[in-house]
Amino acid sequence: MISTVVCLLIGYPAAYILAKRSRARRGQSNFWLFLFIMPMWMNALLRTYAWLALLEPMGIVNTFLGYLGIGPFQFIYNDFGIGLGMVYNYLPFMVLPIHSVLVKISPSLIEAAEDLGADSTRTFLRVTFPLSLPGILSGINMVFMPAMTTFLIPDLLGGGRYLLIGNAIERQFMVSRDMTTGSALSILLMIFVLASMRILTKYEQESSEGGLLA
Amino acid sequence: MIARLGKNIYMILIFLFLYAPVAVLIVFPLIKPVPGRSGVDLPP
Numbered sequence: 099m100i101s102t103v104v105c106l107l108i109g110y111p112a113a114y115i116l117a118k119r120s121r122a123r124r125g126q127s128n129f130w131l132f133l134f135i136m137p138m139w140m141n142a143l144l145r146t147y148a149w150l151a152l153l154e155p156m157g158i159v160n161t162f163l164g165y166l167g168i169g170p171f172q173f174i175y176n177d178f179g180i181g182l183g184m185v186y187n188y189l190p191f192m193v194l195p196i197h198s199v200l201v202k203i204s205p206s207l208i209e210a211a212e213d214l215g216a217d218s219t220r221t222f223l224r225v226t227f228p229l230s231l232p233g234i235l236s237g238i239n240m241v242f243m244p245a246m247t248t249f250l251i252p253d254l255l256g257g258g259r260y261l262l263i264g265n266a267i268e269r270q271f272m273v274s275r276d277m278t279t280g281s282a283l284s285i286l287l288m289i290f291v292l293a294s295m296r297i298l299t300k301y302e303q304e305s306s307e308g309g310l311l312a
Numbered sequence: 313m314i315a316r317l318g319k320n321i322y323m324i325l326i327f328l329f330l331y332a333p334v335a336v337l338i339v340f341p342l343i344k345p346v347p348g349r350s351g352v353d354l355p356p
Contacts, residue, residue: 112326115319130323137330140337148333151340158336186329 101184102192102242108185109192109237114226116193117200131197138190146183146254150174153182153255175257183251188244192237199233200226235302243291263287 116130137145152158153173163169173179203226211221249264258265263283270280 148336
């Protein structure tokens with residue numbers, strides 16, 4: 099949940115800037131978007147191991163901070179490490195749907211708001227943000243579901259000390275060999291995921307029908 | 313002017329965040345193995 103909120107807080111401004119550039123210079127923004135997606139072509143496990151190398155107590159970041167006379171800090175094997183890993187892995191899933199919605203907003207709507215005397219903040223709050231709500235909801239959907247079911251990132255960056263539902267299921271199957279409990283937990287998780295999807299789809303329909311705009 | 317600078321710095325930070333592990337993965341094979349950490353000097 100926290101990683102979804104952080105993804106939204108970091109991803110929305112990034113998507114907004116990319117969309118603005120896309121409207122100003124059509125070809126160049128596609129390049130920036132391409133740069134945004136490119137790290138995701140690499141395997142998630144490899145990238146998570148790279149974060150381990152960066153953030154471990156004798157890692158690259160702590161060595162660099164040591165030269166400056168700061169630290170060492172404990173970046174991994176705690177909540178911060180897990181949050182960072184999740185935000186890193188799922189950030190593009192938040193940015194892409196928001197960007198695709200923001201790009202489609204007609205510039206004439208923003209011009210009309212400005213003509214009617216709205217400043218840039220008011221235009222954003224009353225026009226751009228409500229129109230981008232379907233993208234935000236899709237982004238939340240795309241980040242929240244995998245973030246809830248992940249077990250690899252908490253295992254590596256949390257040092258196996260954090261038990262998320264994904265880890266609990268993995269341990270039931272791989273360690274305890276208790277497939278019955280593992281299956282029961284999986285079904286519970288599936289019900290929770292489906293319920294979350296249903297709620298989000300309902301809000302998405304409402305916002306596309308103008309329910310949230312009114 | 314300041315807003316434009318802020319946007320550029322924000323995007324640079326995001327790309328730094330996205331590409332830091334990728335850079336590590338590219339640079340790691342080029343670094344000399346550290347004794348005791350790489351496993352290459354372990355007894356048979």
